[in-house]
Amino acid sequence: MIASMIMLTAGLSLNAHLPPLIPWQGKSEQLMQTKGPLTTYFELSEGADSPDYQQTMAFVERLVAANPTQFKAVDIGFSRSGRAIKMLIASEQSQFSASMLKNNNKPTLLIQAGIHAGEIDGKDAAFMMLRDIALGKRRDLLSKVNILFIPILNVDGHERRSRYNRINQRGPVEMGFRTNANNLNLNRDYTKLDTPEVSAVLKVIEQYAPQLYLDVHVTDGADYQYDITYGFTPEFASESPAIARVLESKIKPMIDGQLSEHGHIPGPLVFAMDKRDFKKGIAGWVAGPRFSNGWGDLAGVPTILVENHSLKPYKQRVLGTYVLYDGLISALSEHHRELEEAIAYEQSQVPKQLVVKRNYAEKPDFITFKGVAYKHFDSAISGQKEAKYLGKALDYEALPIFWQKDIALKVDVPEYFYIPPAYPHIIENLKIHGIEVQKIGGQLKNNAKLKQALVEQHDFAKQPFEGRFRVDASFRLVAVDDVDLAGWYKVPTQQARGELATHLLHPQAPDSFFSWGEFNTIFQRTEYVENYALEPFARSMLKENPAMALEFDRKIREDKTFASDPKARMEWLYAQTPYYDNAYLKYPILMSFKEQ
CATH class of the missing domain: 3.40.630.10 (Zn peptidases)
Known part of the structure; x- marks a missing residue:
């Protein structure tokens, strides 16, 4: 409070801490009026x-x-x-x-x-x-x-x-x-x-x-x-x-x-x-x-x-x-x-592939640039060298400019996205974006061309950004069968804003609804298992499925951490049972692609 009062009462303006100005006069000053009708507050x-x-x-x-x-x-x-x-x-x-x-x-x-x-x-x-x-x-x-x-x-x-x-x-x-x-x-x-x-x-x-x-x-x-x-x-x-x-x-x-x-x-x-x-x-x-x-x-x-x-x-x-x-x-x-x-x-x-992420190029281009001269000084405040601008023009003949030219991630553009009716706010937001959304009626069943993204690894942000805990994940696509699409919504990418639709709905895009945390519920499981029930069920399951038993034995032999972790062993077995949550780590929006 005292510091603020000192600044307000000083002869200098609140801009005294800013770099010196290069003097300016321009023809545009004639645009201002100082009196008369509709003179602005400015x-x-x-x-x-x-x-x-x-x-x-x-x-x-x-x-x-x-x-x-x-x-x-x-x-x-x-x-x-x-x-x-x-x-x-x-x-x-x-x-x-x-x-x-x-x-x-x-x-x-x-x-x-x-x-x-x-x-x-x-x-x-x-x-x-x-x-x-x-x-x-x-x-x-x-x-x-x-x-x-x-x-x-x-x-x-x-x-x-x-x-x-x-x-x-x-x-x-x-x-x-x-x-x-x-x-x-x-x-x-x-x-x-x-x-x-x-x-x-x-x-x-x-x-x-x-x-x-x-x-x-x-x-x-x-x-x-x-x-x-x-x-x-x-x-x-x-x-x-x-x-x-x-x-x-x-x-x-x-x-x-x-x-x-x-x-x-x-x-x-x-x-x-x-x-x-x-x-x-x-x-x-x-x-x-x-x-x-x-x-x-x-x-x-x-x-x-x-x-x-x-x-x-x-x-x-x-x-x-x-x-x-x-x-x-x-x-x-x-x-x-x-x-x-x-x-x-x-x-x-609408292209077949879309760049969704870019990095800065390692090698620069060069441009002429109208800069301002500056000098470095050792700051006792920050403990490092700081820059002080001097209010004098300094023209650069060849200033490096690093464009975001390097392609970090490119995705295939689906022909359609399919959205379950449980996400009406996604549908509403797509419409606000000006994206065409089609309601699927009847008893339409999917075919083998439908794909679903399964999360393989994921990482949540450690702190919120713009009110959201963002998530970064890697995926693999798998074919899905026997999904009744009646009541779902279909989003074609061959439309005026198909590229935007892809950025919003493809889970790998950094600004997708997925990346902003709209589907974080897929990372939680809400049904549980007790070992007294799982252990006998797993023993019977392994006896009836020799291939699964061989895979389980192989993991025990080759992964010592897994072998010594009872929880990990039972978790793997639970995932093989028909009781396991079949929506866990599965991106609920499905995709279909044109045959190449």
């Missing part, structure tokens, strides 16, 4: 602060009141604390329904701000842009695109406001918290769907089918010259490479050009390999489907992740975000036909 604070939830919702209402023929606000869901998650729909001619937007010959852009509520640049930038549309200054924007705008996704985290939520971020003065009221990170929830916030977003995407999804964040990590960094799954790692090509060759150049023209420095979406020694290189990250951009790549939904540079002033970041919106809208308007063709193509393609 502008009234001279680019220093952001409004709270109530003020934000009030401004949404003011925008709609100022231009009801082009703006409409809707609730897309509610947080666990009961706060409404608002979305503003902006369309040129009162075309607010999903069907109208899909048929007005313009692409739809979904802008999402505040998934991490402390990273709120996207909200204030969009408010300025929408104000300019409402007042007629930027009437051209709605002639190019329809806009869906979620000002705050993490509404509960947004209200956990403090000056002390992000130690490595310059502004706003008060910012929200990273996680929601249940301490869950929304941008780790795109597969398991534990949060109403992310479920609401996926329902919007399914309903409105936007041509592009923009998720606005702020970085952690190292210092460099770029103020606006963004990216998408690169073509070499993409499951939607046709989309990646359009984003890289058509959309990105127009965004970069607009940012550069307005005094900003656009940069790649990368992270330092070693935050204390930037020269060791940067990480070319490829997102998995738990993240918005990784989910979008698998779902065939063009998705761009913005990561504004946390060490740049809030005003600079927000203005750069406005400029990014402007460039993206022009690019989307000009190239949406090519993007739509790429979407249609990718959603019609």
Whole structure:
């Protein structure tokens, strides 16, 4: 408390501990207004602060009141604390329904701000842009695109406001918290769907089918010259490479050009390999489907992740975000036909095999990079060498970049997944993901092509991650017979989101429902055996089955640990009896594969 009071009353700002800044001025400063109708909270604070939830919702209402023929606000869901998650729909001619937007010959852009509520640049930038549309200054924007705008996704985290939520971020003065009221990170929830916030977003995407999804964040990590960094799954790692090509060759150049023209420095979406020694290189990250951009790549939904540079002033970041919106809208308007063709193509393609896990390459590529000079010093606090950024530009001609190019795990894509009716929440989540699920009726029996995954080894996480105890396992596939599939659900992989369905339902995928712990009950046994009953039964069983008796004798001879462990011996014998739990360690979702 005393320390906080000292900081608040000091002449220096709360940013005194952060590295020195490279001075900045940009043409985008002309976008701000200081008075007049619909001046934003951000502008009234001279680019220093952001409004709270109530003020934000009030401004949404003011925008709609100022231009009801082009703006409409809707609730897309509610947080666990009961706060409404608002979305503003902006369309040129009162075309607010999903069907109208899909048929007005313009692409739809979904802008999402505040998934991490402390990273709120996207909200204030969009408010300025929408104000300019409402007042007629930027009437051209709605002639190019329809806009869906979620000002705050993490509404509960947004209200956990403090000056002390992000130690490595310059502004706003008060910012929200990273996680929601249940301490869950929304941008780790795109597969398991534990949060109403992310479920609401996926329902919007399914309903409105936007041509592009923009998720606005702020970085952690190292210092460099770029103020606006963004990216998408690169073509070499993409499951939607046709989309990646359009984003890289058509959309990105127009965004970069607009940012550069307005005094900003656009940069790649990368992270330092070693935050204390930037020269060791940067990480070319490829997102998995738990993240918005990784989910979008698998779902065939063009998705761009913005990561504004946390060490740049809030005003600079927000203005750069406005400029990014402007460039993206022009690019989307000009190239949406090519993007739509790429979407249609990718959603019609499902490979025979799917990469579900990648590792960083051992050997780097090299890129030019606009860094910031730093020096090392011996820290008496940490007891090791630390880095101190010096606020001076340092350009790297050949900085190593380690992309996640190495394929760690690839799985065969089934023709169908079969889900028992005992898992209705899995069915519901698949539907939220936009995945087609078919109910099986009648007395349909399976054939020998059905396979089941049996767990051979497994390991539970030692601590929870995102509220779940994740599980890692190895499997072998076996044929299953005589399963009555009546009342089950069938999920074909030959569908628009078949690749996503495979990542969710194949137990070996790192972001599958299995890996997130949805099927942990298969690791427990609830019927027991007593040796007074098992011992005579086993003796009789071995007498009647010579092959089993030989196998039992072999294990005793060759495995001394097994031979000296009465519990292990009886456990092995129990597993051979018809009394043994036939669901133990068996993944309940079945699979069928096309004959090769």
